[in-house]
Amino acid sequence: xxxxxxxxxxxxxxxxxxxxxxxFTYCIKRILLNARIADNPIxxxxxxxxxxxTMGGIAFLFVILLIIAIYYNNTPILIMSYIMLxxxxxxxxxxxxxxxxxxxxxxxxxxxxxVITLGRLDVExxxxxxxxxxxxxxxIDKLVEEGKVEIIGEVPIKTEPGELEKIICQILLGVxxxxxxxxxxxxGFNLGILAFPVVIIAILGCINCVNLIDGMDGLAAGIVxxxxxxxxxxxxxxxxxxxxxxxxxLTGLCLGFLVFNKYPASIFxxxxxxxxxxxxxxxxxxxxxxxxxxxLALGVPIASVVVSLLHxxxxxxxxxxxxxxxxxxxxxxxxxxxxxxxxxTVLLCVIGIxxxxxxx
Numbered sequence: 001x002x003x004x005x006x007x008x009x010x011x012x013x014x015x016x017x018x019x020x021x022x023x024f025t026y027c028i029k030r031i032l033l034n035a036r037i038a039d040n041p042i043x044x045x046x047x048x049x050x051x052x053x054t055m056g057g058i059a060f061l062f063v064i065l066l067i068i069a070i071y072y073n074n075t076p077i078l079i080m081s082y083i084m085l086x087x088x089x090x091x092x093x094x095x096x097x098x099x100x101x102x103x104x105x106x107x108x109x110x111x112x113x114x115v116i117t118l119g120r121l122d123v124e125x126x127x128x129x130x131x132x133x134x135x136x137x138x139x140i141d142k143l144v145e146e147g148k149v150e151i152i153g154e155v156p157i158k159t160e161p162g163e164l165e166k167i168i169c170q171i172l173l174g175v176x177x178x179x180x181x182x183x184x185x186x187x188g189f190n191l192g193i194l195a196f197p198v199v200i201i202a203i204l205g206c207i208n209c210v211n212l213i214d215g216m217d218g219l220a221a222g223i224v225x226x227x228x229x230x231x232x233x234x235x236x237x238x239x240x241x242x243x244x245x246x247x248x249x250l251t252g253l254c255l256g257f258l259v260f261n262k263y264p265a266s267i268f269x270x271x272x273x274x275x276x277x278x279x280x281x282x283x284x285x286x287x288x289x290x291x292x293x294x295x296l297a298l299g300v301p302i303a304s305v306v307v308s309l310l311h312x313x314x315x316x317x318x319x320x321x322x323x324x325x326x327x328x329x330x331x332x333x334x335x336x337x338x339x340x341x342x343x344x345t346v347l348l349c350v351i352g353i354x355x356x357x358x359x360x
Contacts, residue, residue, distance in 0.1 A: 057273020
């Protein structure tokens, strides 16, 4: 289990990870159901999912502990496993804080025949929106009195750590990976002292990309699973067999979780799972030194983050953030959105592999 792994060893690693993810996810799902730890979506189109257990990423932590116990002599696997475990703990703390309700927000519907403005949003007739911003909360009573909107429900908003605390924790994850000394070159460049900021930026970016995309059944797990498998293929074609095992772990985790997380999902991964996958993918790309293909394979979540940043900077305006919720808001079915995002991810990966074969 130390040194290079042959094809048989890699198959065993995948099977251990895949079946471990299936078994532990099933067990965690039962525990979460009994404990009534469930999701309560704030997006109106997803309220039918209320009661679905969340924090399913806890299953990832048990799989990682199993891998550490078996492959403790394999340094790349061990380093990535510890970094993923640390990322999962940070995500778990985020999930636990989120169990406390911060506030209750009203859900209203435009019941008049004209477009009205509520906060930053232009609300179409019969459109449902959440009263979220301070400006919207000041305007809502007047609109109700005028008979332009009707309050149709309320949704609890979970408590979240401050942005500064989140960034600090994610930076610490990058520092932990940097301290291992395993990342010294990226894309053919010797990093030297620049290794730490590069690793930190990679961890920060990847965690937030995966976390943002985790909003529909199988979306995050499917994209990371496809990207990780594509990275395995890319490394095989490049002759870098030593880098494949770390991506095999990610592929197995995602596929095993998708058994229960595919549409219609019976469990969600929560921040625990998205932090594990985000930290793990960034670490795997850095350890294997395939930054260009790794970024391309994760192009869909990266594009989604860019759109959200443009929305938050008031350059563009989305009725619901992030982009996949906006598409759903305008009538595109969840299943079609997920399949489209998966399809674009596959296309980007194929382009990257073909470019490696025939151009570079």
